[in-house]
Amino acid sequence: TVSTAVNSPLVQQTADFVREQLKSNDASHDWRHIERVWTLARTLAKEENVPEENLEIVDLAALLHDIDDWKYQTEDVKTKRAVQFLESQQVPSEKVARVMAIIDNMGFKEELGGNKREITVELVACKMPTDW
Numbered sequence: 001t002v003s004t005a006v007n008s009p010l011v012q013q014t015a016d017f018v019r020e021q022l023k024s025n026d027a028s029h030d031w032r033h034i035e036r037v038w039t040l041a042r043t044l045a046k047e048e049n050v051p052e053e054n055l056e057i058v059d060l061a062a063l064l065h066d067i068d069d070w071k072y073q074t075e076d077v078k079t080k081r082a083v084q085f086l087e088s089q090q091v092p093s094e095k096v097a098r099v100m101a102i103i104d105n106m107g108f109k110e111e112l113g114g115n116k117r118e119i120t121v122e123l124v125a126c127k128m129p130t131d132w
Contacts, residue, residue, distance in 0.1 A: 061102035
């Protein structure tokens with residue numbers, strides 16, 4: 001798995017956080033789904049020659065992409081848990097913004113809505129069918 005190949009303490013802490021947060025989710029958005037997305041995002045990033053220093057952003061976006069999924073929210077959340085977690089880890093605001101740019105611009109609803117903001121290859125994001 002990707003998690004065994006990652007040297008970043010931040011990425012490992014994020015993986016642990018996400019695994020815990022998604023424990024009760026159904027299979028469409030569980031930890032195995034996150035691992036598949038993460039593996040594919042890593043593969044695409046490497047194939048696209050994303051610089052090593054930007055791979056952490058790819059990892060964080062892949063890991064956190066479903067943490068605030070509307071289907072699992074029980075209350076009106078003003079601040080996203082992804083942002084709260086990253087800030088709690090003292091991640092610089094510029095990096096938080098780059099991670100959130102990926103997360104906020106992926107998903108079926110965004111594709112249908114025509115939200116086509118330009119995101120560079122360094123900010124590789126991917127989505128997978130939930131039944132993979």
